[in-house]
Amino acid sequence: MPVDLDHERISALLPHRHPMLLVDRVEAAVPGQSLEAIKTISASEPCYAGATGFDYPAGLLIESFGQAAALLWLISNPSAAGGLPMFAAARDCWIEARVRPGDVVRHLVRLEQVIDGAAFASGESRVGPRRVAAFASLMAVIKPSK
Template sequence: MTGPLLAPGGSVGTRPTGPRGYASPLRAVDRLEVLAREPHPRFVLYKTVDPEDPYMAGHFPGLTLLPAVFVLEGLRQAMTALLGVEEPLNLVEVRSARWLAPMQGGDEVRLDVAAEPLADGLWQLKADGVRQDGTPVAAVKVVLGDRTAAPAGDWPAPRAHGAHGGEAGRFADGVEGPDYARILELLPVRHPMLLVDRVEALEPGRRIVVAKAISGSEPCYQGLDDGLPLSRYMFPRALMLESFGQSSVLLWLCSDASEGVLVAAAFRDCRFHGEVRPGAVLRHEVWIERLMADNVFVSGRTWDGDRCVMTVGSLIGSARPRTQVDRTAVPDT
């Protein structure tokens, strides 16, 4: 199993790097302290931002920052280990998530977590994160469940063929989208953290459709045990949300010449449904709801063929001066 393993008596051990029991981007928990099991679980998880971790080399090259979505992956791994379940838990909803300060290389992040059981085997987790210097970094509320769990409420109907409109790279009144070389120029991420492949349609200032092909060679599948059931190859939903976020940044940069380091500031009402596995091609449809100063507000949904596998109620992106993100940066004089 990926991540921390609970030992008898509530102490915690960690499994050495090697074969793993389910797809995950990295070991997102270094240490887990169980504070209570009854009436509801409470625990503290710790993660040191390590530039040697999988995916990290491609996230803001030259500036090691923990992707915000890896905090969500840490909650998933910790709760899976705490419950000792055979099948890993997965994100079902991100009800709210605010990222308050950067988590830079060498930082130890502490998350204080309270878990509450909901109906149908779901768990709601509330987590508050701080750096080792006491700076708040995250405030998160998520719902976790097993692979059959689905969020409450209505779900979008299957998409009609071509419903995103127009030929590849265009909407009805759109413009040519950036090619792969231009994507590399625009986004501050590189392999393996670059999680967009092709812009299929673009209306600057309004909306974009971006494709991401999922391959079995993704780092999240490396080192898995042999003989695992197909369910263990489910593409991590934290990475799916990161891919959506990168699509949002592309739309923003094609719509506005914002300066600074572009980061996710908040997610709200993100819901997941259905498994996505190697061989799938995700298509993110992103709409700008509001663009103001150094912030963008977007919403959207993600499809695997005619299945809607994720909806995003709100993602807020923020352009911040490098000195607010990189504590080693020297202010301009």
């Protein structure tokens, strides 16, 4: 069943809050398979305070993709939704192009495998037709809530 999540629903699923909630909308998702999310880059984000350059930080781009992957995992496994998703590892990830204020980043995430409280995802991030990042493997784990 396809899923579309607005900002309110994303906030209910992820523990992140401003300024670290880095997914604005999920436009399409097929639980257990794939998700398409967007992040709009704005010059008013805290990372640009006092900045002299306007390339979006690579670490925040990776975190935004990771949050999109966590959303896919959480909507695919409702039992995981009670825990805290935590980034564990990344392998073979490339930042291929600059991302700047005004860009709309589209994360295309695939859920590769879920094993004993760990999830593996892959995918890419695009700005329009241009690929800006590729992710061969991201791993996350769920820390159970107490």
